[in-house]
Amino acid sequence: MIISAKDCWSKAKSKHNTYFNSSVTAARDALKNELPLYLYDFLVTNHDKIRDGNENSFRLIHKEYSLLRDKMDKATKDSVDKNLGKIFNYDLFCDITVKRWSAYKLCEELNILTCPYCNLSYGHTITREKKGGIRPSLDHFFDKATHPLFAISLNNLVPSCHHCNSSLKGSVDFRVTRHLNPMLNAESIKISLNVDPVDGRKDLTLFDSAKIILEYDLSDPRCVNSVKTFLLAERYALLVKEARLIAKHMVTVSTGGDFDSQHIEWALRGVSSDNYRDRILGKMIRDLSAKYLARA
Secondary structure (H helix, E strand, C coil), X not given: CCCCCCCCCCCCHHHHHHHHHHHHHHHHHHXXXXXXXXXXXXXXXXXXXXXXXXXXXXHHHHHHHHHHHCCCCHXXXXXXXXXXXXXXXXXXXXXXXXXXXXHHHHHHCCCCCECCCCCCCECCCEECCCCXXXXXXXXXXXXXXXCHHHCCCHHHEEEECHHHHHHHHCCCCCCCCCCCCCCCCCCCCEEEECCCHHXXXXXXXXXXXXXXXXXXXXXXXXXXXXXXXXXXXXXXXCCHXXXXXXXXXXXXXXXXXXXXXXXXXXXXXXXXXCCHHHCCCXXXXXXXXXXXXXXX
């Protein structure tokens, strides 16, 4: 991931919890006689954890559920899978035609405007009165096919772009293959150029052949896997001309006689610590500023 999305659903949490409580409870109780009693009791006991949990607690819940699933024969597993899909009903949640709380209503209250996996695509939400509209793709960090319990859990829904969710992540199981989680982890990847700031101030032409580099902990498999899965190095390499120009502007401002707020804003292209998650390339501009926009 490029940007953190820990608080992205803060404005929506209360409404989503109300929806989760009513829809899950009603469906679960309606199907009580079709579920093994031990599974029904498990769902009731863990209702709040499934609703409010994060990746760490989801892992524990999945482990407990897997032990229960081991008790089931194939026919029971098939029946349970079908019924869990009805209890944690993502398809119903995504219905744009309903007026109640839904995926579209959720995304209307999203706190960030770009994909946290790449920061290269906007995630605007627009709905039409009759039918149709656009919204961010909601990536299930733990995919709903393998982990149906978390299909509408708020902290399992990552507001992402189609490229990252469908084209690149695809069927990769993030529970098994660890990745950075925008809903939980801090920002761990820095975007830079391979030009020393001191050298760059002395010779701007060094930026003409500069290459984008991603700095992250190579010993952390979550970082390595995230960079690989989402093709971050390759995608940012395509933006090297933009990065060179931005860095040149920053160095020019930092070495000039004028170093006021107007010039700084021009170099930053309006990106700040408050809004970088809402701007495409916002994280890159912020990272480059930390390296190149400083008094010589």
